[in-house]
Amino acid sequence: MTTQEQAHWSDRDFPEAAKELLQDSQIRSNVRHATNVIQAKRNNVVGELSDWQQLRDAGAAIRAHSLAHLHFYLAQFEEACTRAGGQVHWARDSAEANRIILGLIQKHDAKEVIKIKTMTSEEIGLNQNLEANGIHPIETDLAELIIQLGHDKPSHFVVPALHKNRQEVREIFKREMNLPDLGERPEDLASAARTYLREKYLRVKVAVSGANFLIAENGAVCIVESEGNGRMCLTLPDVLISLVGIEKVLPKYRDMEVFLQTLPRSATGERMNPYNSIWTGVHEGDGPKEFHVVLLDNRRSPILGDAESRQTLQCIRCAACLNVCPVYHQTGGHAYESVYAGPIGAILTPQLHSMTEGRSLPYASSLCGACYEVCPVKINIPEVLIHLRGKIVEEDQKTFSGKFGMWNMGMQAAAFLFASSSRLSLAQHLGQIGQKLVVSQNGVIERLPSMLSGWTQTRDLMPLPDQTFRDWWAQRKPSADHGIVKEESDVE
Amino acid sequence: MRVSLFITCYNDTLFPETGKSVVRVLERLGHTVEFRAGQTCCGQMHWNTGYLNEAVPILRHFVEVYRDAETIVVPSSSCVSMMRDHYLKAAESVGDMRLAADVQALLPRIYEFTEFLVKKLGVEDVGATYPHKVTFHTSCHSERSLHLGDIPIRLLKQVRGLQLLKLENPQECCGFGGTFSIKNADVSSAMLADKVRTVLNTGAEVCTAVDNSCLMHLYGSLHRQRTFVRTAHIAEILASTAGDRA
Numbered sequence: 064m065t066t067q068e069q070a071h072w073s074d075r076d077f078p079e080a081a082k083e084l085l086q087d088s089q090i091r092s093n094v095r096h097a098t099n100v101i102q103a104k105r106n107n108v109v110g111e112l113s114d115w116q117q118l119r120d121a122g123a124a125i126r127a128h129s130l131a132h133l134h135f136y137l138a139q140f141e142e143a144c145t146r147a148g149g150q151v152h153w154a155r156d157s158a159e160a161n162r163i164i165l166g167l168i169q170k171h172d173a174k175e176v177i178k179i180k181t182m183t184s185e186e187i188g189l190n191q192n193l194e195a196n197g198i199h200p201i202e203t204d205l206a207e208l209i210i211q212l213g214h215d216k217p218s219h220f221v222v223p224a225l226h227k228n229r230q231e232v233r234e235i236f237k238r239e240m241n242l243p244d245l246g247e248r249p250e251d252l253a254s255a256a257r258t259y260l261r262e263k264y265l266r267v268k269v270a271v272s273g274a275n276f277l278i279a280e281n282g283a284v285c286i287v288e289s290e291g292n293g294r295m296c297l298t299l300p301d302v303l304i305s306l307v308g309i310e311k312v313l314p315k316y317r318d319m320e321v322f323l324q325t326l327p328r329s330a331t332g333e334r335m336n337p338y339n340s341i342w343t344g345v346h347e348g349d350g351p352k353e354f355h356v357v358l359l360d361n362r363r364s365p366i367l368g369d370a371e372s373r374q375t376l377q378c379i380r381c382a383a384c385l386n387v388c389p390v391y392h393q394t395g396g397h398a399y400e401s402v403y404a405g406p407i408g409a410i411l412t413p414q415l416h417s418m419t420e421g422r423s424l425p426y427a428s429s430l431c432g433a434c435y436e437v438c439p440v441k442i443n444i445p446e447v448l449i450h451l452r453g454k455i456v457e458e459d460q461k462t463f464s465g466k467f468g469m470w471n472m473g474m475q476a477a478a479f480l481f482a483s484s485s486r487l488s489l490a491q492h493l494g495q496i497g498q499k500l501v502v503s504q505n506g507v508i509e510r511l512p513s514m515l516s517g518w519t520q521t522r523d524l525m526p527l528p529d530q531t532f533r534d535w536w537a538q539r540k541p542s543a544d545h546g547i548v549k550e551e552s553d554v555e
Numbered sequence: 556m557r558v559s560l561f562i563t564c565y566n567d568t569l570f571p572e573t574g575k576s577v578v579r580v581l582e583r584l585g586h587t588v589e590f591r592a593g594q595t596c597c598g599q600m601h602w603n604t605g606y607l608n609e610a611v612p613i614l615r616h617f618v619e620v621y622r623d624a625e626t627i628v629v630p631s632s633s634c635v636s637m638m639r640d641h642y643l644k645a646a647e648s649v650g651d652m653r654l655a656a657d658v659q660a661l662l663p664r665i666y667e668f669t670e671f672l673v674k675k676l677g678v679e680d681v682g683a684t685y686p687h688k689v690t691f692h693t694s695c696h697s698e699r700s701l702h703l704g705d706i707p708i709r710l711l712k713q714v715r716g717l718q719l720l721k722l723e724n725p726q727e728c729c730g731f732g733g734t735f736s737i738k739n740a741d742v743s744s745a746m747l748a749d750k751v752r753t754v755l756n757t758g759a760e761v762c763t764a765v766d767n768s769c770l771m772h773l774y775g776s777l778h779r780q781r782t783f784v785r786t787a788h789i790a791e792i793l794a795s796t797a798g799d800r801a
Contacts, residue, residue, distance in 0.1 A: 082741045389728045393745040427739060429732025429746070430603055432699035449641075452605025474601060478609040481564065481596040482616060491568050507778060517740025521747070522775025525569065532567045532574035536590045 071191075072216065072400045076423035081398040090226045094218075094395040097225045098386045104332025105383060105437075112324070121321045123441035126377035129312055130367060136279040136312045137358065143282030147344025149354045157187035160306060160359050164189060164271065165196055167304055167355055173198065173269040179286065179293045180204035181273025182220045182380065183306050183359060185402040186415070189271070200271070201263050203292040205256055212239040218396030220403060221330050221382040226395045260292065270296040270351075272305045275379070276322065277312040277356070283343040284356065285319065287326060287336035294338050303351040309358050310376040322379060325439035329381035366414050371450040375410050377440040382407075384434035384444060390427055399424060406434035410447045418454060425451040469514050484533075491531045502526045556586045558671075559624040561617075563631045564596035570767045576794035577630050577668055580681050583794075584672075593620045597629075599637035602645065604734045611649050614642055618657045626675070627661075630668040630790050632765050636700035638665055667697070668790055669765055673706045679713050684797040686716030690759035691789075692750070692773065693726040694766040707765055707789055714792060720757040731772035744776075751776045754784060763789050 073080070084090060109115055129136055141151040154160035168176060176193065178184065178200050190200045190211075202211040206224040210217055213235045217223030224232070233247045236255050245255055272293070276285040284305055286293050297303060313319070319341075327333045345354050367373055385391045385405030396404030401412040401421060409428055413421035425448045428434075434444040459465030480486045503509045508524040510516070518524060558581055562574045578588050598613035617638075621627050629635050639662060646655035672678050691711060697703045711719055730736065730746025737743075751773065754762050762777075762784055764770050770786040777784045 078739050078741065081739065085741055085745055389730070389746050389749075390739075390742055393742050393749075425605075426735065427742070429695070429728050429730060429735045429743070431695040431728035431732070433695075433728070436699050446640075449603060449605065449607075452603075453607040454605075456605035456607070470604075474604065474606045474609060478601060478606070478613065481598070481601075481613045484593050484595050487564065487567075487595045494568070509779075515737060517737045517743075518775070520740060521744040521779065522772065523778040524775060525771065525778075527568060528571055530571060532562050532571035533590070533592060535571055535575065537592070 072402075074420065075400055077398055077400075077427040078423065080400055081394045081427070084394045084398045089228075089231075090395050090397075091393065093226050093228045095392060096228075097222065098392055101222070101332055101386045105329060105386065106332075108328045108332055108334055112328070118321055118325050119439055119441050122325050122379075122439050123377060125313060125318050125321060126379070126440045127374070129314060130310060130373060130376055132314075133309065133312065133367065136314055137309060139279040140277050140282055140312055141358075143280065144284075144344065144356055145282070147282050148346075149282060149344045149356055152355060152357045154357055154359045154361070156361050157359075160187050160357055160361070161189060161192045163357050164304055164306065165192065165198070167302070168193070168198055168269055169196075171269055171302055173267070173302075175199045175201060175263075175267045176269045176271050177201050177203050177263055177267045177296050177300065178207070179270065179272040179288070179296045180207045180223070181271065181306060182217070182402050183273045183308055184271060185217060186361065187306070187359065189306070201260075201267065203260050203263070203296055204288070205253070205290055205292070208256060208260070209235060212236070216397065217402065218404060219382060219385055220380055221385075226397070260295075264295045264299050268300050269302045269304070270300040272296060272303065274305050274307040274311055274356075275326065276319065277307055278314075278316050278319070278341075279312050280315050281343055283316065283341050285339070285341045287323070287340075288338045289331060289333075289336060291338055294340055297340050297342060298350050300351055302353045302355075304355045304357065306357045306359060309360055309363055310378075322439075326379055326381050329383040329437065329439045362415050362417055365417065369414075372410065372414060372447045374442045375407075375414060375447055377442050378407050378411065379440055380407075381439055383437040383439065387433045387437045388428075389431060389433065390429065399427070406444045406448075407442070410444060410451060413451060418451070418458070422455055425455065473514075488531070488533060491527070491533075495527050495529065498526055556676075557589060557625050558586050559589050559591060559621060559627045561594055561597075561621070561627050561629045561634070561665075562590070563629060563634045565771075566630060566767055569771065570788065573630050573767055573788040573790050576788070576790035577628065579794040580672075580683075580790060581628070583682060584676065584678060591620050591624070597634040597637045598645075599634055600733055602637060602641055607645065607648065611645055611651075614638075614645055614658075615651075615654055618642075618654060618661060621661060622657060624661075624664065626671070627665045628668055628671045629665065630765070630788065631767065632667045632694055632697035632701050632703065633768060635665060635667045635670075636696040638662060640700055667701055667703065667765060669707045669710055670701065670703060672793075673709060679709050681710065681713070681793045683713075683717075683793045683795050684715040684799075685792045685795045687761050688718045688720055688757075688759045689761045689763055689792065690720045690722045690754060690757040691725065692722060692729065692754070692762055692764040692769055694764050694769045695726070695728050697765050698726045703765070710789065710793060711763070714795075715797075717792070720759045722757055723753040729769045729772050731768050733768070736772060747772060747776050751780070755782060759784060761785050761787050761792075763787050763792055765789050 152163045193200050202208045209224040219225040237245045274284045327336045391405045399408045403411045409424040430445045480490045501508050511519045566573050581588050598610040601610035642658045729750040730743040774786040
């Protein structure tokens with residue numbers, strides 16, 4: 064058995080990683096094509112629901128309520144799941160989750176596990192940890208299989224191999240499955256994957272999954288998927304281990320009414336998912352004989368404690384915000400250097416690292432608001448982005464380099480000018496004179512110094528006109544016959 | 556009606572023609588325009604970049620200047636969205652309940668320029684003539700914060716001589732995003748390239764919008780690429796009359 068060495072996330076910041084990805088025309092074209100297709104489907108099936116906005120409101124309310132009473136619903140879930148024959152484990156962080164899962168697999172002497180697509184397992188680096196301990200994880204989701212066989216990393220948490228096109232997938236399968244004559248039709252590729260995976264389903268005795276939802280009142284776990292690989296993993300093995308973030312709990316079974324409408328429409332543009340699995344505990348002669356739920360905190364609790372950004376945890380991982388994001392369109396997911404890419408990744412990732420990593424991500428947005436508009440649980444992502452920027456600025460201002468850096472100095476100077484119109488006016492006049500140093504012969508600014516040079520690498524800047532509006536106004540109506548020219552009412 | 560113009564800091568400094576045009580349109584419609592010389596900035600740049608503590612005095616200054624204004628008109632949807640979406644929160648974040656109350660009292664009297672014409676005045680034909688091929692870029696804040704919908708388009712459709720050409724993906728961001736265009740200059744430029752391509756595809760002579768920030772960004776690339784497409788704030792189009800030099 065060969066090990067499947069996975070690619071690792073680097074600690075490059077977003078602008079640097081993005082710059083590299085912007086050079087990759089193949090990835091950009093794949094990302095553009097895929098997001099356009101998904102978005103068109105999404106808009107189509109969302110548009111046919113007259114109560115879409117009400118469903119968003121309901122989804123947001125249910126998720127906010129669950130988070131506000133999370134301790135209660137998690138305890139209720141544990142009680143109900145245990146009563147149904149499941150075993151619930153609590154993991155404070157990735158290390159603890161990895162230890163629990165490894166222990167369970169080793170208890171059954173398993174050397175292989177089959178996996179259903181679980182981004183939470185990517186979050187804790189489960190595959191790498193299992194490999195290091197001599198256990199081979201086999202991804203069964205088609206996209207995750209492509210990622211694993213291609214020694215790649217996911218770029219989208221619903222469609223992890225979105226950055227690969229069909230020809231690239233064919234090359235990976237030809238090489239890794241030893242199929243030199245593999246065709247390139249979708250059915251050829253699906254058939255190759257099916258043959259490859261069927262044998263694993265029938266042989267491997269332990270499965271690892273994530274979950275879309277936990278249901279507190281009856282201890283049920285829900286997974287929605289498109290390929291049926293999930294159903295195989297959930298029913299065929301003897302042992303099923305589900306790794307789930309603590310935020311995924313819903314109070315009641317009937318809450319699914321909302322999410323089984325909004326999630327598939329937002330995620331894949333389908334009215335409902337082809338496979339909706341909801342299971343409760345273990346049952347004699349049916350499904351796994353042993354069922355474990357590992358509840359993962361991994362720095363989710365501190366997010367709950369922040370009233371401004373708690374809404375981040377309302378996320379149901381539909382990825383609609385990625386598909387609609389103009390930044391994601393340009394770079395794809397790898398630029399975020401995180402399992403969670405796109406707008407939601409830009410707010411979730413730094414918080415999952417207590418703002419010690421991913422600090423460039425809250426700035427990886429033009430704040431255009433498209434993400435908030437499509438979010439089925441109404442997470443105001445731009446608002447949270449600004450909140451996180453505020454935290455970063457405040458922390459930076461406590462350091463010497465942050466306090467005396469160009470950004471802070473510039474912003475302090477601007478704030479000083481905006482406190483008074485006479486200061487602003489003076490600065491405008493100085494700018495009109497001073498700009499002579501940077502205005503080119505053709506009358507525009509083609510090159511700016513230092514941190515402003517980013518603007519002029521692709522863009523000209525028009526020079527300041529000779530007269531500001533306020534000067535024009537003052538000159539136009541000295542007698543103030545049409546309006547009142549108010550006295551300075553500055554707050555100094 | 557007595558209309559108080561909040562010109563915004565960058566229109567004041569970079570786009571005085573936009574302000575003059577707003578004055579011209581409003582006076583043509585029989586309204587009195589006042590300009591409060593104490594005005595500076597709405598605080599958006601500081602707020603959106605994360606300088607939240609620095610933004611609060613700026614918005615406090617704005618509230619002080621306009622506290623007793625009857626109606627405030629702003630030729631920038633992003634500045635109005637700063638006020639509507641963030642002012643109250645900003646005031647509350649520093650625990651200044653008096654400021655919060657002032658903000659709440661002031662907000663209903665603040666209008667974006669085209670919103671003021673159509674929603675408040677009920678005017679769509681402002682008597683403009685502009686014999687050019689024009690395409691309209693829907694700025695992010697006008698669409699997703701102010702929900703202006705087809706308000707600017709309705710105004711443009713009444714302009715004599717104007718041929719309106721449809722832009723592909725009109726509501727996709729141009730990539731400006733304030734300091735985003737500097738902090739993430741490469742991604743911003745890539746977004747701009749897409750937007751400029753759609754503008755050029757229309758065959759328009761002029762690209763317009765309700766925000767000069769997007770237009771400044773678009774101009775930057777249109778000029779760098781030596782195209783002949785100009786940018787003009789919608790107020791400048793609505794101010795134009797048959798007697799103007801085209």
